[in-house]
Amino acid sequence: MKKISVMVNGLPGQMAAMVARHILKDERFTLFPCSLTGPEITEKTCTVVNQTIELIRPHDRESAMEKRERPAISVDYTHPSAVNANADWYCKERLHFVMGTTGGDRKKLAESVLNSAVSAVIAPNMAKQIVAFQAMMDYAAAQFPGLFKGYALEIRESHQKGKADTSGTAKAMVTYFNRLGIPFSEDQILKERDPAAQHRRWGIPQEYLSGHGWHTYSLTSPDRTVHFEFTHNVNGREIYALGTLDAILFLHQKVILGEKGKVFSMIDVLKGV
Amino acid sequence: MKKISVMVNGLPGQMAAMVARHILKDERFTLFPCSLTGPEITEKTCTVVNQTIELIRPHDRESAMEKRERPAISVDYTHPSAVNANADWYCKERLHFVMGTTGGDRKKLAESVLNSAVSAVIAPNMAKQIVAFQAMMDYAAAQFPGLFKGYALEIRESHQKGKADTSGTAKAMVTYFNRLGIPFSEDQILKERDPAAQHRRWGIPQEYLSGHGWHTYSLTSPDRTVHFEFTHNVNGREIYALGTLDAILFLHQKVILGEKGKVFSMIDVLKGV
Structure with a gap:
């Protein structure tokens, strides 16, 4: 079976780093070599186990993605202040996503997905x-x-x-x-x-x-x-990382089935996995 | 509102005695002055708070009931060995009942009710x-x-x-x-x-x-x-006595609505009360 390419956004943050490590050691997935990061981050790269991941600040995201293949699924563990802007960008770039970041305008977040060509799992708690x-x-x-x-x-x-x-x-x-x-x-x-x-x-x-x-x-x-x-x-955070992997697998299945503009919850993941 | 007359069977047993005390102190109910008891019980009566209850051994039950009005609801906290015989007698005498006694042949117990003109709440746990x-x-x-x-x-x-x-x-x-x-x-x-x-x-x-x-x-x-x-x-047993009162009220409502030959569970009581 083809491995699922996953972009983990929010590196070098702790939650994103933990999910990235799980992705790397799980043979069902590959880790996409870029990660969206905050404007305040000065490092250009971040190392996950033995892999170097390019850190992309908000104003570089268009150019950074232009030249690359798309990940199958994006995962967001960034910052509450970035939730809506990131979601809008995923929708525009047609990147199906799992939103693990809390905060932001949740109603607007769901609406962005419903009016888009992507599907998403949105869950304030991944456990x-x-x-x-x-x-x-x-x-x-x-x-x-x-x-x-x-x-x-x-x-x-x-x-x-x-x-x-x-x-x-x-x-x-x-x-x-x-x-x-x-x-x-x-x-x-x-x-x-x-x-x-x-x-x-x-x-x-x-x-x-x-x-x-x-x-x-x-x-x-x-x-x-x-x-x-x-x-x-x-x-610790292990239980949230494991739940995130389940959400990725669930969303990938839905994408394969052609679901677009759908918002799924962790309850959907629980019932569907 | 007319008080509900309740026959509590199994006196002088502890569970029956506790339910009988609750019935006595609750103004929605009256306590029926007889109670079915085991063949080994030698006392002729039993006192609940300040009320004397006649104890009826199995071979006296026909004659004891002949001369009396019927209770609205019977409650059974007797002995596992008496479950099926008691249930058959309730069905024959058209006494709607709450079966709190565990044991006996549970399948046969349910069948007796389904083939009768009475309804019953049958619950191994009244909490x-x-x-x-x-x-x-x-x-x-x-x-x-x-x-x-x-x-x-x-x-x-x-x-x-x-x-x-x-x-x-x-x-x-x-x-x-x-x-x-x-x-x-x-x-x-x-x-x-x-x-x-x-x-x-x-x-x-x-x-x-x-x-x-x-x-x-x-x-x-x-x-x-x-x-x-x-x-x-x-x-202690307080929680079971309180649940039994709820089961009585639930069953009484069903009887008023004309339900016959129906078996209800404590889940039905929970949803219905």
């Missing part, structure tokens, strides 16, 4: 198992509204010190629990950002203090005789 | 929130087969010392995890039946050592960077 758990909660909220009426809820999450905002996953969970009968607001989520407490109280390994996402949802019945607890703890 | 969690797992297994492929699974459960068999809920969960991509057999479930360990290692309160059901399912990714954990811990 398949977490996305599936969210789908389970959404299912319960739809099927069993009010199921946990009267129960007390506690949501706590821990992320690396640099993360200022509350976990997006935890915020999404709040909406499910609301529909399941529990009044709860986003600002009641307990956020941990102190590395010392993360290590001592939570037991997060030292090497992952700089990159992790731990979440626990606890439910206690009014008389305190029943206790439910759901936990999903992620150390 | 709504746990049944809903099983439904979520079943949904995930159907929608995302293989989701946890490669993950290591640990299932541990603790129940009171007297419970010989493995938790039925834990066994049902095994089937969902199998479909989610994890080979795992029922005999790999870790069973705790030692009260000392339950108290010391699990933290189960002293007063619930004689009646509890604690379950934890842990999933760890192949590279150990991702960890999921689902826990549902029940102390």
Whole structure:
């Protein structure tokens, strides 16, 4: 079978670098030798394992791509500020893409694809198992509204010190629990950002203090005789890279089938792979 | 609104007694003054709060019921050995029933209802929130087969010392995890039946050592960077009594609507209440 050529944009960023390493060591793929990067990056190249990748700043992208074959799929792990401009460029250049970058104008992002000749997987969270758990909660909220009426809820999450905002996953969970009968607001989520407490109280390994996402949802019945607890703890970024590869394979299949102007979610990837 | 007359069978057993107490203190219901009991019971009556309930042995049931009005709904928390005989009697006497007793020939049980003029809620587990969690797992297994492929699974459960068999809920969960991509057999479930360990290692309160059901399912990714954990811990029997009341209300609505020869599950109750 022909290998799938994948352009990984956002090098030398950590998430892009991890995906690029996975692409390189997986025999189903080849790594496209260029990567879109930010205007502030001064390096001209970046090394992934033993391969040199040319870094392309925004104003060089037209000329850099002119002389090359097209990658089958582009993956975007750049910066929230670049999301819409990059998406528009992919659409113009007819590059089917997986958008792993969060932020930007998400409505506009989807519209760009719908009005284009490309298809895309757009997912704020590439971790398949977490996305599936969210789908389970959404299912319960739809099927069993009010199921946990009267129960007390506690949501706590821990992320690396640099993360200022509350976990997006935890915020999404709040909406499910609301529909399941529990009044709860986003600002009641307990956020941990102190590395010392993360290590001592939570037991997060030292090497992952700089990159992790731990979440626990606890439910206690009014008389305190029943206790439910759901936990999903992620150390590092491996799970997102693996989910990205699945998204690439899924999108490639759709492209082969001739899908154009379609936006797919990670739920589609989960159901389709 | 007219109160719903409920016959609670299985007194003086603990589960029947708890349901009877709930019926008595809930103004939507009245407690029927008789209860089917086992042939080995020598007492003629049983007191629930301040009400005296006549205990009826199997060979007295025809005569005992002859002279009385019928209850709207019967609830069965008797003994596995009585399940089918009781169900046949409910069908013959046109008593709509909620079967909370486990065991017996379940296929025959359902057939008895399908061929009768009564409707029934038949549920091996009356805890709504746990049944809903099983439904979520079943949904995930159907929608995302293989989701946890490669993950290591640990299932541990603790129940009171007297419970010989493995938790039925834990066994049902095994089937969902199998479909989610994890080979795992029922005999790999870790069973705790030692009260000392339950108290010391699990933290189960002293007063619930004689009646509890604690379950934890842990999933760890192949590279150990991702960890999921689902826990549902029940102390005592309150949650089952509350679910039984919901099942009674649901069944009563169905009976008013003229449903006959229908078998409902706790999932139906969850969706319908």
